[in-house]
Amino acid sequence: MGFQIEVCANSVESCIAAQAGGADRVELCAGIPEGGTTPSYGTIVWARKVLTRTRLHVIIRPRGGDFLYSPIEMDIMLNDIETAKRLGADGVVIGCLTAAGDIDCLATTELVQAARGMSVTFHRAFDVCRDPHKALEDIILSGCDRLLTSGQQATAEEGIPLIGELRGQAKGRIALMAGCGVNETNIARIAAETGVSEFHFSARERICSQMVYRNEAVSMGGTVRIDDYERMETTAERVKKNIAALSFPKYLMQ
Numbered sequence: 001m002g003f004q005i006e007v008c009a010n011s012v013e014s015c016i017a018a019q020a021g022g023a024d025r026v027e028l029c030a031g032i033p034e035g036g037t038t039p040s041y042g043t044i045v046w047a048r049k050v051l052t053r054t055r056l057h058v059i060i061r062p063r064g065g066d067f068l069y070s071p072i073e074m075d076i077m078l079n080d081i082e083t084a085k086r087l088g089a090d091g092v093v094i095g096c097l098t099a100a101g102d103i104d105c106l107a108t109t110e111l112v113q114a115a116r117g118m119s120v121t122f123h124r125a126f127d128v129c130r131d132p133h134k135a136l137e138d139i140i141l142s143g144c145d146r147l148l149t150s151g152q153q154a155t156a157e158e159g160i161p162l163i164g165e166l167r168g169q170a171k172g173r174i175a176l177m178a179g180c181g182v183n184e185t186n187i188a189r190i191a192a193e194t195g196v197s198e199f200h201f202s203a204r205e206r207i208c209s210q211m212v213y214r215n216e217a218v219s220m221g222g223t224v225r226i227d228d229y230e231r232m233e234t235t236a237e238r239v240k241k242n243i244a245a246l247s248f249p250k251y252l253m254q
Contacts, residue, residue: 002197003191003197003198003199003243003246004024004025004175004177004197004198004199005022005023005024005025005198005199005239005242005243006023006024006025006026006027006057006177006179006198006199006200006201007021007023007025007026007027007200007201007202007203007234007239008026008027008029008032008036008179008200008201008202008234009026009027009028009029009047009202009234010029010030010032010202010204010232010233010234011043011233012043012046012047012050013233013234014026014202014204014233014234015028015047015050015051015054015056015234016050017203017233017234017235017236017239018054018203018234018236018239019050019051019052019053019054020236020239021203021234021235021236021237021238021239021240021243022239022240022243023054023239024054024055025054025055025056025057025090025091026047026051026054026055026056026057027057027058027059027093027121027200028043028044028047028056028057028058028059029059030043031064032202032232034063034064034065035061035064035124036059036061036093036123037059037061037062037063037064038058038059038060038061038062038080039058039059041083041087044056044058044083044084044087044089045087048087048088048089055090055091055119056088056089056090056091057089057090057091057092057093057119057121058080058084058089058091058092058093059092059093059123060077060080060081060084060092060093060094060111061077061093061094061095061123062076062077062080066097066128067095067096067097067104067125067128068096068097068098068099068104069096069104069107074107074110077094077111078110078111078114081111081114081115082114084118085115085117085118089118090118090119091115091118091119091120091121091145092111092115092118092119092120092121093120093121093122093123093148094108094111094112094115094120094121094122094123094144095108095122095123095124095125095126096108096111096125097125097128097129100130101128101129101130101131102129102130102131102134102135102138103126103129103134103135103138103139103142105138105141105142108122108138108139108142108144109142109143112142112143112144113143119145119146120143120144120145120146121144121145121146121147121148121177122139122142122144122146122147122148123148124148124149124150124179124180126139126147126148126149126152127149127150127151127152127153127159127180128152132152132162132166133165133166133169136166136169136170136174139174140170140173140174144174145174145175146174146175146176146177146198147166147170147174147175147176147177148177148179148200149162149163149166149176149177149178149179150163150178150179150180150181151163151166151178154180154181155180155181155182156178156179156180156181156182156186156190157181157182157186157189157190158181159178159180160189160190160193160194163176163178163190163194163196164193164194164195167194167195167196168195175198176194176196176198177196177198177199177200178190178194178196178198178199178200179199179200179201180200182199182200182201182242183201183203183238183242184238184241184242184244184245185245187199187201187242187245187246188245188246191246199242199246201242202232202234203234203235203238203239203241203242204232204233204234204235204238205232205233205234205235205238206230206231206232207230207231207232207233208229208230209228209229209230209231211229214229216228216229
């Protein structure tokens with residue numbers, strides 16, 4: 001089976017590592033702790049420069065939180081899609097819900113049409129929708145090429161049953177991509193038990209700041225305590241380990 005590997009990249013450095021590790025594409029995001037938000041103009045420009053062999057998909061999400069968007073936020077997303085297209089992105093990643101927890105078909109279709117000529121992935125907004133089976137049909141009708149999902153569970157490994165059901169329901173009409181908590185210890189099992197061939201993971205490791213002087217009494221997150229002297233970045237080694245785990249999947253041999 002031919003697998004497609006997507007790395008969730010939070011920086012240009014992570015894009016470089018994803019490509020070196022053998023990723024087929026990256027999903028470029030800012031705001032990873034919020035689930036991913038639209039990256040800056042400059043980040044997209046530089047990601048496109050460095051990704052010479054790996055496709056570039058840009059998440060279109062103006063803020064963290066829920067996926068119920070105002071008319072102003074819709075205009076922002078339409079503008080961001082236009083920018084991503086102009087800067088040479090190969091695809092965009094979107095997701096809109098109604099207040100009732102269904103797919104916002106009108107908004108999704110409008111974004112898909114704006115992205116014409118690029119690949120479109122519907123992201124994990126799907127995982128907090130009310131009825132996953134109806135939602136899948138709505139996403140297909142909207143024209144999306146791919147659905148990223150953890151099977152409506154905290155991790156894709158826990159969501160294996162639903163991911164497998166969705167793949168059967170889709171019958172090849174849309175690509176299913178398993179994501180969230182995918183790593184070298186479970187990727188082969190997810191592949192074997194769901195039948196999906198696309199995987200999304202970050203393959204990040206902790207990078208310590210090179211700052212010598214540190215004022216740890218002050219947090220850039222204010223009352224939200226974060227560690228300002230470390231960050232998470234994708235590493236080529238972790239990407240390679242995940243891909244290698246798919247090359248010799250013990251679960252497929254059982």
